[in-house]
Amino acid sequence: MLAPSAIILGIFVLYPLGRAVWLGQQRCDNFGNNCVSQGFGQYLDLFRSSEFQNALGVTIRFALITAPAGVILGVGLAVLADKYLRGIGAFRAIFSSTVATSVAVASLMWLFLLQPSVGALANVGWFNSLFPSVKSPGWLQDPETALWAVSASSVWANLGFTFILVTAGLQSIPRDLHEAAAVDGAGGIRRFWSITVPMLGPTLLFVVIVSTTRAFQAYGELDLLTGGGPQPTNPTTTIPYFIYGQNSPIRNDAGLQAGAAVLLFLLLLVLSGLQLAGIGRRVHYGD
């Protein structure tokens, strides 16, 4: 009964991981042939290289923007819609709707929104005069704003997911808690910080972990929105884009690609360990 899963996971998860560790210390051609061993020091060289450091920095910045923004907006929206009002179901459906967009769909929507020559915002007169930079150089084309623009697209695309999770989390908080606190004279803001936030702990932890992990795996939005650029500083080349992207300097060397992939795996491993250990201790899991 275990065999089918074991075969697939073995051939397409465990074996490639092991082989990537082995390949990572070699230089090869782009099919992983004609490899020359460089020793495991290559991992250190790769990690220290300015290209990898840039990608690592971009990835961390991307995570530091998208994870908190996603959590704050998701909680904000969910709390806003967590009232008994006529028609609230429709608002909830709309707030969840971005969960239906794939990375390609969401990125192309934002590409059209932000594109400087044929984009929507650049061709709205008043918006253009308010923010001339949307047309020249364009928010995706300016090295200062490119990562922020990609982050906006990414946060938007994941908002539906966060909203659904936080809404479910809010509804699992017993109403008695809020009622008792309200009877004791606690206002809405006090109840939010003293009841809602602590009781949402596990959900928020989960959302933070997923958002951060996503940032470390971001590829499609960069491929479609910026191509990792603008060149030459590549302020939107995340680690996955550094490994697989069209302009990647290591695209034709399966050894270096594998090495970077292993480094990415290790980073994510450390990250989930840190998050579970650090935040996990302060999270209230109820009884």
Next chain:
Amino acid sequence: METELTDDLTMPVPGELARAARRRRPMRTFDQPTGAGKFGRYALLCVVTFLVVFPIYTTVVAALKPGSEVLKNPLVPTTVTFDVLVEAWNEGNLGRYLFNSFVVATIVTVAQVVTSVLAAYAFAILEFPGKRIVFLVFVATLLVPAEATLVVNLDTVDSLGWLNTYRGLSVPFLATAFGIFLLRQVFLTLPRDLRDAAAIDGVGHLGFLRHVAVPLVRPTIGALALFSFLGTWNQYLWPNLVINEADMNTVQSGLRLLSRSTLSQPNLVMAGTVIAAIPIFVALFIFQRQLVRGLTAGAVKG
């Protein structure tokens, strides 16, 4: 029976709970705003709705405009035509790509459900030596991001001659530790007596699985199926790596091609985007429950 067994593992669907609460709500409660508060809340909800919907709105407006109109007043649907949608469908080869995506996602979904049910049952009900360790190894594969394995998987698929095939797109994903873990958790909640009684009646494991265990955990299987389907449908990097023949693209990698080839015609690209998005919007509207179950399953303690 069905819901009882699974409810402690899944969170309530928003609508359900809201309805239940409404039925027994007191006349006026602290979380039911009235008067000015109610008005303010509606106003805020509308502003936020506008912001959330805005990218979708501009996309749809552009998709319905002819090329000459699309950059004039992009926020107002001055002209509405369905010609661009038809053109995008034809020019972007979207029918073919949607079909490819559907085939691949269906293969992966069916296979993931079957392999997960089998493995989860083994881990939950059967006893065999080394079970704990084997289970740990399975769960550990959850820690390996796809991005770390694709370099080698591309090589494997290439040497099998599976580039540009459905096999290449689907075989690496026919099993998932997420599904195994999820289903194991619900199988563990099945009363042991059920299996014992079936065993006394001479029902084998596969029979028990088919006639008793699977029907009892159907809601969770539904969530897993939706999740697998969505995950496969939305894959972006892998199809880009294994597909370079135009006809074999999935809808995601096909959208990329469309956007690269016709960037100067934004209405065409947006029409393609709308076409690509519609099936999933419809599917999620139908399968809301499974979606919420699937998404929250990972977040629940336990």
